[in-house]
Amino acid sequence: MYKSLIRFIKRWLPGRDEVSHPRRFARQSVAMLRREYQGKPLEEEHVDPDPIVQFEGWFEEAARAIRDDPNAMVLSTVDDKGRPSGRTVLLKGFGEEGFIFYTNYESRKGKEIAGNPHVALTFNWPELMRQVRIEGVAEKTTEEQSDAYFHSRPAGSRISAAASPQSMVVASRRELEERTRELEQQYRNLDAIPRPPNWGGYLVRPELIEFWQGRVNRLHDRICYTRNPDDGWEFKRLAP
Numbered sequence: 559m560y561k562s563l564i565r566f567i568k569r570w571l572p573g574r575d576e577v578s579h580p581r582r583f584a585r586q587s588v589a590m591l592r593r594e595y596q597g598k599p600l601e602e603e604h605v606d607p608d609p610i611v612q613f614e615g616w617f618e619e620a621a622r623a624i625r626d627d628p629n630a631m632v633l634s635t636v637d638d639k640g641r642p643s644g645r646t647v648l649l650k651g652f653g654e655e656g657f658i659f660y661t662n663y664e665s666r667k668g669k670e671i672a673g674n675p676h677v678a679l680t681f682n683w684p685e686l687m688r689q690v691r692i693e694g695v696a697e698k699t700t701e702e703q704s705d706a707y708f709h710s711r712p713a714g715s716r717i718s719a720a721a722s723p724q725s726m727v728v729a730s731r732r733e734l735e736e737r738t739r740e741l742e743q744q745y746r747n748l749d750a751i752p753r754p755p756n757w758g759g760y761l762v763r764p765e766l767i768e769f770w771q772g773r774v775n776r777l778h779d780r781i782c783y784t785r786n787p788d789d790g791w792e793f794k795r796l797a798p
């Protein structure tokens with residue numbers, strides 16, 4: 559591992575000093591990271607008038623091209639002073655109504671959404687040189703939907719969801735492990751673990767969806783859909 563790192567560094571910066579300080583190399587070389595984007599054209603004539611159908615097509619391609627977590631997206635929220643924060647969550651469903659993810663309602667994101675339900679979701683699919691940006695309003699999924707998804711998860715994930723006061727300070731990892739052990743003893747039948755009331759889904763109802771396709775010489779394609787007053791969608795090309 560270390561040898562291949564050194565080989566990689568030598569290829570870029572043959573100076574002795576840099577080789578003995580791989581960390582300094584990372585800071586100095588980040589500006590040198592560069593690639594050409596040569597994605598397929600994204601043209602007005604070929605995009606679907608419905609952005610959810612367009613997303614479905616792109617998501618299918620992402621799921622084929624990306625081995626791990628094609629459904630990973632950055633969820634951005636704002637606090638009560640308008641300060642933004644972002645974190646990765648997993649998309650667990652989508653359709654005409656919107657985009658669904660699951661989390662802890664009392665986490666930092668949960669509290670921020672309670673204060674301001676306007677959120678953004680961002681997918682980055684580097685293998686396809688594509689990005690999708692979604693902006694909309696988050697609402698809790700129904701209890702039935704949250705129950706159904708909670709009970710579809712492996713037992714270990716259900717225990718951890720119940721044991722973890724997400725986003726709170728904890729004294730140690732051991733404390734969390736003890737909480738999970740206690741729950742395992744309490745629920746000998748792991749299928750009986752109920753969904754904690756503070757754990758469930760959010761549905762993000764989209765108001766804007768933008769598709770970005772990397773193109774040659776950074777002259778990228780951007781098609782941005784917004785909801786029009788009669789609840790349909792219209793799209794426009796944006797400059798890259």
Ligand SMILES: Cc1cc2nc3c(=O)[nH]c(=O)nc-3n(C[C@H](O)[C@H](O)[C@H](O)COP(=O)(O)O)c2cc1C
Nearest residue numbers: 627630645646647648660661662665666667668725
């Ligand atoms: C690939 C990946 C997937 C994740 N998926 C979820 C998820 O679906 N739900 C969730 O609550 N946290 C998920 N997380 C953890 C969040 O990024 C974050 O650490 C956690 O939700 C706490 O965020 P908060 O303190 O801002 O509320 C994921 C992290 C990664 C790296």
